[in-house]
Amino acid sequence: MSRYRPGRIIGSAVGALVILAVGVYGPATLLGPLPAASATLDTPAPGPASASPPVLPAAGGSAVIGLTTLTPDPTAPTTVTLKAGDLGEHVPLAVGGTRDALPMAAATKIVTALVVLAEKPLPAGDAGPKITISAADYQDYISYGSTGARTVVVFPGEEWTETELLQAMVLGSSNNHADTLARWAFGSIDAYVAAANAWLGTQGLTGTVVADATGLSEKSAGTATDLARLAGLAASDPVIAGILAQPASALVGQRGVDNTTAFLADEGVTGISRSYTDAAGICFLFTAQVRTGASVFTFAGAVIGEPDYDALTADVTALMESARSGVTELPVLALGDAYARFSTPWGATSSATVRTAKTRFGWQAVAPGVADVKLDSISTGRAGRTIGRVSVEAGGESVSSPLVLDRTIPAPGLGWRLLHPVAMITALLDANK
Incomplete structure (x- = not known):
């Protein structure tokens, strides 16, 4: 007859637990994964690198935006930091003066050029269709000329190609040619204005609005940041870039046109639009390059609301001096x-x-x-x-x-x-x- 022995049962249970614990403890500690560091x-x-911001005037409004960096190393891809299609979102390198929209004078004509080219694109190497100068176009020439506004002479019935009209408007800042282009492309100035403002919205240039094709209206206004982006857009357009690259000489088969955009070329500056109105002061859109060895850095800029050309000269010169100091090879990581x-x-x-x-x-x-x-x-x-x-x-x-x-x-x-x-x-x- 067996007898119930609690001590033996407890001992067996403890032994089993010890065996089980050793069976789990050993593998877990000796073979298991380690705690993460x-x-x-x-x-x-x-x-040693330090920030060297662009020097911009405190008066008016100004902004600069990086465009491209080119290096001679064929294994290093060209770095494009600003390109058509995303200009409206690009952060400027620096902004000076007010961030509010200001009257922008003939910078408006750069909007006109880009909007017309969007509506009536020009294939590479094609001068475009011939446009007949109408009585309304000729009357614009007479009317603008009588007020002292910039014009390039036209006569009723003569024909200008689209490229020639753009040359007169961009290089000569011709107000009558701006209206001619707007009417030709959109049927009326009002229709052009509506299309231009819609285009500005699609480009992300929401701080800018146009009320005319010329910029003589003080209601055509933009922020310096938007206008620097606009300069970048113009520089990236092959038709406008081609016009700006031409020497200041007579238009083919048409009137002579003075290049009103050229300014401080010896500083590495390429003017895109340079103009004055009483409401806007002096406004300047441009691109510029800085070379260090074989590398080139290109940026776009806008300076608006300058009081006179002496101030513009001093401010752009100071900006370029700061660019030559600030553009260099800098360690990042x-x-x-x-x-x-x-x-x-x-x-x-x-x-x-x-x-x-x-x-x-x-x-x-x-x-x-x-x-x-x-x-x-x-x-x-x-x-x-x-x-x-x-x-x-x-x-x-x-x-x-x-x-x-x-x-x-x-x-x-x-x-x-x-x-x-x-x-x-x-x-x-x-x-x-």
Whole structure:
């Protein structure tokens, strides 16, 4: 007859639990995944590069926007930071004076040129259709001339090609040719104005509005930022760029036209529109280039509301001096700079450092932005292992480089694993979630 023995049962249960615990504890601690290293973001010490913003006048309104950076290295792609289609969203390098819309004088004619070309595009090398000068066109010439506004002479019945009309309007700032183009392309000035304002909206130039084709109306007004973008659009249009590249000489088969856009060419400036009205003061749209060695940086700008040409000369000259100081090859991500530090529960440490140095040729108007660091989850790793990427905004573009471990993170010994069951079992549970 068997007898009930509680002690034996309890002993057997305890033994079973010990065997079970050893069976789980051993594999969990000796073979299970390690706890992940903790990562702390780091900020490298500032490098030698410093911001060198454009010098812009405090009066009126002004803005500059980067266009392109060209380098002689055939393996380095051309960096285009401003292009047709996204100009309205592009952040300017700098803005001076007021950010409000101001009367923009003949900068309005650049809107007219772009809107007409959007409606009546010109194939490459084609001068376009011939437009007959009407009685209304001739009356515009007489009327504008009687008020002292800029004109280029026309006669009823003569024919001008679309390109010739654009030349007279862009280079000669001819008011009568602006109206002729608007009526020819859209049927009436009112219809043109409606189409032009719709076009400005599609380009993102929401701070600008036109009330006429010429800019003589003070209601044709724009922000300096929009007008710098407008200059970029004009420079990217092959027809307008081709007209601006021509020497100041007689139009083919038509009247002589003085180039009113040319200004400070010896400073590297290409004028797009230069004009004056009592309401607007002097307004200047332009592009400019700065060369450093074989690299070239191009930017677009607008200066509006200048009191006189002496002020315009001084302000654009100061801007170009600041461009020659500010446009250079600047380090953005330095080799070996640490952007994060790893530490493990067993005391190993390492840093996430830049694997490939990145520089940027251009105008560093502001210091590079806050770094965006993306890291992998790691427990161990050899020195040089890629464990993430760092990106910064510099001059309107994103610059990035891989991050690597600067030293090996070794695994802990067996003793540490056995003596830290909570950490090891927690890592095992986390790995199986």
